[in-house]
Amino acid sequence: MPHLVIEYSDNLRPFPEAQVLEAVNASLTSSPEILAESDLKSRFATAERFAIGTQPAGRAFVHAQLRLLSGRTPEAKQDLAGRVGAVLREHTPRPAGVMVQLSVEIVDMDRASYVKEKL
């Protein structure tokens, strides 16, 4: 059931997307919080038109959003966010002269109304 969306500003191209998808899916699915590895659906999005703050300085961001069915403990959420953060910290490019901001957000999805099935 988890959905992971990783977004980065396009001044971080070329971003090692395939490596990150492999590493982050391996790390997350090894958590006891994710019961079946096939449940994890991860994807990338690129922000091509963006602005960070108000200064013309070289700035970039990578932001991950992990959406989970509600009910996890705060500790479990912190662990999962930490796993995503660790993979991004390792693989995110650091262009010279560019300040890169990394963030990871956990989102609770409403369990009672969630529809899930295999076609």
Place this chain on the structure above:
Amino acid sequence: MPHLVIEYSDNLRPFPEAQVLEAVNASLTSSPEILAESDLKSRFATAERFAIGTQPAGRAFVHAQLRLLSGRTPEAKQDLAGRVGAVLREHTPRPAGVMVQLSVEIVDMDRASYVKEKL
């Protein structure tokens, strides 16, 4: 006010987007929860770079997120999610050898701070 975003992995192309938009908007706006048909804003997004789990098996997903102002009952949310699910179940392609995961999520939007107007 409702916002619907339907996302699918690009191994489900060609996805019958126009048919789905017509069917899902007709179904949702016939619910008593949606007061004016013109309030419903639906769109598609395609995930071109994705990974589902850790196995190289043929896998695909379609995921819909319906964002509503807070205050609906659990039953109303289940009904709305079910309407979206029914349309996607009918129209989503099922490529041979590919396991397709379908999911629908209802999101509450904070009513007190929501800005809404017609220009």
Place this chain on the structure above:
Amino acid sequence: MPHLVIEYSDNLRPFPEAQVLEAVNASLTSSPEILAESDLKSRFATAERFAIGTQPAGRAFVHAQLRLLSGRTPEAKQDLAGRVGAVLREHTPRPAGVMVQLSVEIVDMDRASYVKEKL
């Protein structure tokens, strides 16, 4: 930490994206709620395949989502949403014969599990 995503239907092209990014970042970062201007990460997305309601009328939308760490007062959220709304109201194109819907949504991000760092 705030993330702003502004999405518009592509019948509003050409949308003055650069002007909006400059104006909205200036307005939001002048709020006492946003401590450092460099924290604000704003970007655009375009909805190319969309349907608003069930009528063939000319319709368009622009929708902004501002994601903030949880803990703001309702008044602070209303103020921030109002700032975004004011910028979009001023700059959004109004094509002849097209009804344009504007909306701004504030989203609380879970503070306890949020990961944030500079690389």
